[in-house]
Amino acid sequence: KGSENYCFLLIASPSDAYYTAPIKVMVEREHSRAAKGGTGAEKVGGNYAGSLQATGRSIGAGFDQPLWLDAATGTNIEELSGMNFAAIVDGALHTPALSGTILPGITRSQGMDVVERTMPIDELLRDIETGRCSELFACGTAAIISPIAEIGDTETRQTPKDINKVAKALKDALLGIQEGRKSDTFGWMADAADVDALTRRLNG
Numbered sequence: 001k002g003s004e005n006y007c008f009l010l011i012a013s014p015s016d017a018y019y020t021a022p023i024k025v026m027v028e029r030e031h032s033r034a035a036k037g038g039t040g041a042e043k044v045g046g047n048y049a050g051s052l053q054a055t056g057r058s059i060g061a062g063f064d065q066p067l068w069l070d071a072a073t074g075t076n077i078e079e080l081s082g083m084n085f086a087a088i089v090d091g092a093l094h095t096p097a098l099s100g101t102i103l104p105g106i107t108r109s110q111g112m113d114v115v116e117r118t119m120p121i122d123e124l125l126r127d128i129e130t131g132r133c134s135e136l137f138a139c140g141t142a143a144i145i146s147p148i149a150e151i152g153d154t155e156t157r158q159t160p161k162d163i164n165k166v167a168k169a170l171k172d173a174l175l176g177i178q179e180g181r182k183s184d185t186f187g188w189m190a191d192a193a194d195v196d197a198l199t200r201r202l203n204g
């Protein structure tokens with residue numbers, strides 16, 4: 001049974017970007033990462049353990065990691081194993097709507113039209129082919145912004161028209177704020193030496 005007493009520990013450490021080069025993702029058609037009613041929307045260790053086999057297979061096929069589809073229908077894009085997914089379609093940023101099985105990442109966009117919607121994988125692959133979708137990237141706090149250079153499916157491999165164009169602009173803007181080079185108009189930054197102010201923020 002679950003313990004009645006436990007200690008909740010947070011471990012913080014600095015992290016560099018996950019990948020130094022644009023990544024290659026492989027559409028995962030067999031396994032799924034998270035199902036409705038499960039823990040997909042939480043940062044839970046088990047979610048990552050469950051993704052390792054598919055990650056190994058994607059690396060074996062010449063990619064870096066899988067792109068997960070929804071468990072219920074296997075047709076809609078969810079996210080990557082540790083990052084959210086975004087595509088530039090007709091100049092706007094499209095990202096899968098939160099479904100309860102996606103980690104609701106805090107790395108959100110600024111100064112762009114954003115469309116949160118159901119994103120069928122087959123439609124996205126067609127949009128890349130026709131050029132409607134110009135760019136793909138992944139994002140997350142530790143990952144920052146990771147441009148995607150290639151997306152592979154069972155028989156196809158596609159390269160978007162642009163690699164690291166919008167992604168680079170967003171990354172520069174985000175890092176600029178985090179590293180104090182750009183003014184923070186969002187109230188994200190806090191003085192780490194001001195313990196009272198930090199405690200107030202944590203307590204909402």
Ligand SMILES: *Cc1c(COP(=O)(O)O)cnc(C)c1O
Binds near residue numbers: 105
């Ligand atoms: C951490 C993580 C993200 C990104 O979340 P952020 O709050 O932006 O850091 C997205 N998906 C998964 C599975 C994650 O573990």
